[in-house]
Amino acid sequence: MVILKNNINEYRKKYGFSQDKLAEKLGVSRQTIISIEKGKYNPSLPLAMMIAELFQTTVENIFFLEKEDYK
Numbered sequence: 001m002v003i004l005k006n007n008i009n010e011y012r013k014k015y016g017f018s019q020d021k022l023a024e025k026l027g028v029s030r031q032t033i034i035s036i037e038k039g040k041y042n043p044s045l046p047l048a049m050m051i052a053e054l055f056q057t058t059v060e061n062i063f064f065l066e067k068e069d070y071k
Contacts, residue, residue, distance in 0.1 A: 006036065006037065008033070008051065011055045011057070011062060012037075014055075
């Protein structure tokens with residue numbers, strides 16, 4: 001199985017944003033940011049692009065696929 005993972009938490013801390021501040025800048029709720037960071041919610045493509053633009057990087061640097069093996 002392939003899972004979408006992200007580095008939002010690392011970028012958010014690097015830029016000094018709280019979850020509330022990031023949510024405000026993106027026009028979403030804090031719960032949305034929490035859910036994305038925990039991998040419980042995959043953002044829409046426009047939201048992913050807004051996140052990447054805010055952090056001055058590419059979508060691929062923030063979101064990546066990870067293969068998960070089940071035993």
